[in-house]
Amino acid sequence: MGVVEIVNMTDEYAADIVTWRYPAQYDCYDLVGTDAGFFADPRNGYVALVDKGELIGYRVFGPDGRVPGGEYDESALDTGGGLRPELTGRGLGKQAIATGLEYGAARFRPTAFRVTVASFNIRAQRVVQGLGFVPNRTFNATTDGRSFVILTRQQP
Numbered sequence: 062m063g064v065v066e067i068v069n070m071t072d073e074y075a076a077d078i079v080t081w082r083y084p085a086q087y088d089c090y091d092l093v094g095t096d097a098g099f100f101a102d103p104r105n106g107y108v109a110l111v112d113k114g115e116l117i118g119y120r121v122f123g124p125d126g127r128v129p130g131g132e133y134d135e136s137a138l139d140t141g142g143g144l145r146p147e148l149t150g151r152g153l154g155k156q157a158i159a160t161g162l163e164y165g166a167a168r169f170r171p172t173a174f175r176v177t178v179a180s181f182n183i184r185a186q187r188v189v190q191g192l193g194f195v196p197n198r199t200f201n202a203t204t205d206g207r208s209f210v211i212l213t214r215q216q217p
């Protein structure tokens with residue numbers, strides 16, 4: 062990766078994101094069929110992650126980073142996101158998420174960040190734990206019963 066940065070979500074980026082399909086096991090993160098307008102609407106907290114202008118992923122800040130069934134309060138800012146499917150599994154996630162956290166810290170000045178990761182998704186848990194997130198608790202989503210873990214990172 063070259064110069065990775067966060068920029069505003071555009072209609073074009075959102076139209077790209079809603080075509081993304083992940084390989085089996087991670088296909089629960091597929092965004093195919095979701096409404097591009099939802100990602101493009103700034104009220105939903107989505108921003109684009111670009112490398113020299115090319116869309117490589119997205120990040121989200123706020124309630125859309127939560128999973129139904131989890132217990133959430135206002136002590137931390139929720140964040141989530143994803144890399145473009147063909148860029149996963151190559152060690153790029155750490156820099157991608159770190160870039161998002163730097164942006165989120167500067168823009169929102171949270172006292173802590175919070176992420177909610179599917180329990181099966183050890184890959185994502187390794188990356189966020191490598192960035193200082195600590196697991197707090199697990200719960201089952203009210204939507205499909207799947208197990209999730211909530212991790213937080215206090216900000217300096």
Ligand SMILES: CC(C)(COP(=O)(O)OP(=O)(O)OC[C@H]1O[C@@H](n2cnc3c(N)ncnc32)[C@H](O)[C@@H]1OP(=O)(O)O)[C@@H](O)C(=O)NCCC(=O)NCCS
Pocket residue numbers: 083087090141142143144145148149150151152153154155157158176177178179182183184185187188191
């Ligand atoms: C989650 C995500 C950011 C991780 O980034 P990534 O670049 O794909 O991850 P990496 O290739 O660096 O793998 C991270 C670690 O998990 C390990 N790993 C990969 N697959 C694994 C598996 N099935 N079981 C256990 N460990 C695994 C890697 O070896 C690596 O180990 P390391 O910490 O010793 O280097 C990225 O895959 C992504 O955005 N995926 C989209 C779908 C998704 O999972 N979303 C989750 C949102 S919370």
